[in-house]
Amino acid sequence: MKPSDPEFQEFAEAANLPLLRTARLLTGDWHLGQDLLQVTLTKVYLRWSQADRWDSPTGYARTVMVNTYCTWHRRRWRHELPRERLPDRAGERDTADTVATTDALARALADLPRRQRAAVVLRYYDDLSVEQAARALQCPPGTVMSLTFRALARLRQSADLHDTAVEGR
Template sequence: MDDRTDAAYLGYVHGRIPALRRIAYLLSGDEHQADDLVQETITKLYARWPRISAVENVDAYVHSMMVRAFLDEKRRGWWRVGLWGAGPDRAASGPAHAAADDRTVLRAALARVPRRQQAVLVLRFLCDRPVAEVAEILGCSEGTVKSQTSHGLNALRKILGEPLPAGHDKGGRRS
């Protein structure tokens, strides 16, 4: 790439790193995996920057790249080695500790939801993206986003032991 193209890429990336890292963390629930997702995304972005920089909504395109990297990671995960069963204990108390406990429980439950449903829930509720934008990011229809949202929320309710809304059977389907 020429110097102007490199400068445009660097300007874009430097301005978006915090937002990209936030989305990656919301998707993965792990700081190190989030860093890996961001690194993979911006590396691919650099290789394609001359074409991508001309796209109308670069942010949506980059978010799509990141979500796809997150979803594809499951296929590549065989080489990852878990060295510890759990992270180190941290001492905490008070209301902030209770909120942290809630986040930990929710993150653990979200990690048990199928990855595509997890991506939809993160984009819809934690990133506050509209259905149409999530559909664009995931490359699917708005109806698919809505059904994945419903299935994902039902899966979370089941995992968390909360009752399903009226009209749903034990499998999470409407009766």
């Protein structure tokens, strides 16, 4: 029995938010993350007739996403993003430290090579096992461990993260 378009729509709706979060972390930008998700879902849809051969449609989509991300040669927009409405004031509680930490982490992740960044996002954000991340990255588990080790070493050396940690004390 082959999957149908309604089944794809159901899959896309269920997997949308988790895949979007992963895409956002991979790209470091919400809008590029949305673009990456759309490209991923398009590629998955084009192969949807083969979905009965996949262990997991979400796992397959994650693999497509990581491969697409690692091969993207697209310029990143590094300027202001227009907003529909400007906020009048900050929220009730001061979130400056949280925003600073999130921003520092995003900058540090952006400095990692793409495969290292993908390994960190899959292992620590998506909470995948080494084997699951290896399937998504299409490499041996030892390579995932090596990529993750190197990425974490670089993150530990990141001046952005170090400065944020010192300021937060």
